[in-house]
Amino acid sequence: MSRNFASILIxxxxxxxxxxxxxxxxxxxxxxxxxxxxxxxxxxxxIEVERVETLIGGRRRIKRQHPLYRIGDPFDAIYAVRxxxxxxxxxxxxxxxxxxxxxxxxxxxxxxxxxxxxHSCTAIALEDSEVCAIPFMQLEQLAREIDTLQRHFxxxxxREIVRDQGVMMLLGTMRAEERxxxxxxxxxxxxxxxxxxxxEFVLRMTREEIGSYLGLKLETVSRTFSRLHDEQLxxxxxxxxxxxxxxxxxxxxxxECD
Amino acid sequence: MSRNFASILIxxxxxxxxxxxxxxxxxxxxxxxxxxxxxxxxxxxxIEVERVETLIGGRRRIKRQHPLYRIGDPFDAIYAVRxxxxxxxxxxxxxxxxxxxxxxxxxxxxxxxxxxxxHSCTAIALEDSEVCAIPFMQLEQLAREIDTLQRHFxxxxxREIVRDQGVMMLLGTMRAEERxxxxxxxxxxxxxxxxxxxxEFVLRMTREEIGSYLGLKLETVSRTFSRLHDEQLxxxxxxxxxxxxxxxxxxxxxxECD
DNA sequence: CGCGCTGTTGAAACTTGTCAAAGTTTGTGG
DNA sequence: CCACAAACTTTGACAAGTTTCAACAGCGCG
Numbered sequence: 258m259s260r261n262f263a264s265i266l267i268x269x270x271x272x273x274x275x276x277x278x279x280x281x282x283x284x285x286x287x288x289x290x291x292x293x294x295x296x297x298x299x300x301x302x303x304i305e306v307e308r309v310e311t312l313i314g315g316r317r318r319i320k321r322q323h324p325l326y327r328i329g330d331p332f333d334a335i336y337a338v339r340x341x342x343x344x345x346x347x348x349x350x351x352x353x354x355x356x357x358x359x360x361x362x363x364x365x366x367x368x369x370x371x372x373x374x375x376h377s378c379t380a381i382a383l384e385d386s387e388v389c390a391i392p393f394m395q396l397e398q399l400a401r402e403i404d405t406l407q408r409h410f411x412x413x414x415x416r417e418i419v420r421d422q423g424v425m426m427l428l429g430t431m432r433a434e435e436r437x438x439x440x441x442x443x444x445x446x447x448x449x450x451x452x453x454x455x456x457e458f459v460l461r462m463t464r465e466e467i468g469s470y471l472g473l474k475l476e477t478v479s480r481t482f483s484r485l486h487d488e489q490l491x492x493x494x495x496x497x498x499x500x501x502x503x504x505x506x507x508x509x510x511x512x513e514c515d
Numbered sequence: 516m517s518r519n520f521a522s523i524l525i526x527x528x529x530x531x532x533x534x535x536x537x538x539x540x541x542x543x544x545x546x547x548x549x550x551x552x553x554x555x556x557x558x559x560x561x562i563e564v565e566r567v568e569t570l571i572g573g574r575r576r577i578k579r580q581h582p583l584y585r586i587g588d589p590f591d592a593i594y595a596v597r598x599x600x601x602x603x604x605x606x607x608x609x610x611x612x613x614x615x616x617x618x619x620x621x622x623x624x625x626x627x628x629x630x631x632x633x634h635s636c637t638a639i640a641l642e643d644s645e646v647c648a649i650p651f652m653q654l655e656q657l658a659r660e661i662d663t664l665q666r667h668f669x670x671x672x673x674r675e676i677v678r679d680q681g682v683m684m685l686l687g688t689m690r691a692e693e694r695x696x697x698x699x700x701x702x703x704x705x706x707x708x709x710x711x712x713x714x715e716f717v718l719r720m721t722r723e724e725i726g727s728y729l730g731l732k733l734e735t736v737s738r739t740f741s742r743l744h745d746e747q748l749x750x751x752x753x754x755x756x757x758x759x760x761x762x763x764x765x766x767x768x769x770x771e772c773d
Numbered sequence: 774c775g776c777g778c779t780g781t782t783g784a785a786a787c788t789t790g791t792c793a794a795a796g797t798t799t800g801t802g803g
Numbered sequence: 804c805c806a807c808a809a810a811c812t813t814t815g816a817c818a819a820g821t822t823t824c825a826a827c828a829g830c831g832c833g
Contacts, residue, residue: 347680347681347683347684349684349688349768350768351768353684353688355683355684355687355688357680357683357684368672368673368676369673369676369677369680370673371669371670371672371673372670372671372673372674372677373677377677377680378680397662397665397666397669400659400665401658401659401660401662401665402659404655404659407655407658407659408655411629411655411672412629412630413630414626414629414669414672414673414676415626415627415628415629415630415672416630417676418626418627418672418675418676418679419627419630419631419635421676421679421680421682421683422605422615422627422635422636422679423605424679424683425605425613425615425679425682425683425686426605426607426611426613426615428683428686428687428730429613429686429727429728429729429730430607430611430612430613430730432788432789433788433789463810463811463812464811464812464813465811469687470687471687472686472687472688473789473790474789474790474791475811475812476789476790476791476812476813476814477788477789477790479812479813479814480789480813480814482812482813483813483814495797495798495811495812510607510608510609690820690821691820691821721778721779721780722779722780722781723779723780731821731822732821732822732823733779733780734780734781734782734821734822734823735820735821735822736780737779737780737781737782738781738782738821740780740781741781741782753779753780753829753830
């Protein structure tokens with residue numbers, strides 16, 4: 258039974274098949290986990306890890322299509338995805354929505370709420386999911402005491418800012434085919450990091466959600482998938498995707514130089 | 516005309532007239548800086564402000580078109596804009612560039628560098644500018660000691676994340692006219708916050724830079740300005756802009772309801 | 774004073790969006 | 804477990820919006 262911070266770092270259910278972990282070895286496994294840098298700083302003493310574990314507010318299960326938090330909700334915690342898959346989306350005044358990201362195991366959500374103490378986006382589970390809530394006041398308290406935790410948290414926020422820059426690049430300069438290619442490669446890389454196949458995975462989101470994220474209409478996403486398929490770069494059947502030629506897909510993105 | 520941005524919009528913001536500083540008081544004086552509310556938390560005691568002042572690494576002058584930092588530069592400080600105007604831009608593998616933001620007085624730059632300890636974007640002064648360098652290690656140190664400073668810094672990072680969400684929305688769902696309208700309203704609002712006219716200001720960036728930021732070609736930006744002008748919403752002469760009908764401009768953005 | 778950079782405008786080409794229809798999968802309730 | 808409805812996906816034809824290419828004008832720097 259693991260409802261502590263360390264456990265979010267450690268792939269449980271999903272990756273149990275890939276990296277078997279006995280329950281009593283959780284902390285050790287954390288230090289061996291290839292994802293550790295996503296969630297916990299390296300170099301914590303055992304005592305410090307224990308303190309971090311006490312900080313976790315608790316685990317929350319979110320059913321598919323249900324929100325973890327909504328725009329306007331009071332902010333009091335950030336969340337680490339334990340299992341499952343989320344999307345975050347923002348809302349324009351006129352009602353238009355835009356998916357700003359997809360979050361998977363080991364990733365942190367909710368930092369948008371710090372500035373106004375209300376969430377500025379909505380996080381919705383794309384499949385039955387589980388998160389660890391990390392009460393923000395307590396996180397700040399502990400960050401004041403543990404340098405490496407403080408630094409780590411700052412890196413997590415910074416990584417989010419850098420990720421956003423990448424999305425801007427994608428939305429601002431790429432054409433449809435490049436966007437879809439970048440999206441697939443990004444997913445592939447993130448799955449690989451977590452020990453899953455980088456070439457074969459399931460899209461938890463609809464074409465419309467992909468389109469929203471990529472600034473395209475769902476029809477364009479669908480057509481682009483079909484085109485990549487015609488070019489023998491991918492195989493798609495519904496939500497199942499197989500990347501047949503990753504170098505080829507990567508090449509698409511450099512195609513339109515300058 | 517060789518008058519710079521500040522001297523037009525900001526009735527002499529340059530040192531002496533607004534903020535009298537006696538010659539011997541050359542040290543950094545956050546306590547007397549007019550930007551204080553923008554870059555420091557409210558509620559610091561005098562002693563705390565003094566401590567923050569010791570933390571400022573020093574001012575740096577950056578000439579027009581010169582970089583404050585470049586992609587790949589080692590990260591060791593964040594920067595607060597004192598005077599002037601910057602753009603930040605990222606680079607794709609194939610050489611394409613994308614402006615990710617424009618920064619003006621009181622805004623903080625450089626947080627992208629925390630995660631990798633190298634900057635992931637380049638910051639270039641669009642006019643002769645001045646920044647306060649804030650060594651990051653020392654900032655973290657002090658943040659561990661002063662709660663309100665810690666919280667403030669987290670809010671600054673969070674604000675950046677929320678801002679990025681807004682840019683994604685802009686790039687992902689808006690048409691050219693809406694993007695330009697949003698851009699102008701955003702600038703207007705930021706000038707207003709700083710006590711300058713929200714209706715009349717100078718664009719320090721070229722059409723190409725605006726286009727890069729908005730995910731449009733420079734010709735489209737130019738055409739859109741012309742169209743807004745035809746519709747009597749704005750006046751543009753070169754870099755000088757006057758917003759004639761802010762409600763009208765705002766209406767443009769709700770036009771395309773979903 | 775002129776050269777270069779920046780900005781404006783036009784016409785054609787191209788990419789993506791819109792609308793529509795049909796096929797496929799998923800979920801629900803009998 | 805099947806049947807049916809709803810949601811999602813694919814594909815085509817056409818429209819709209821944006822980019823591309825090109826020409827020219829204006830300002831500003833040397």
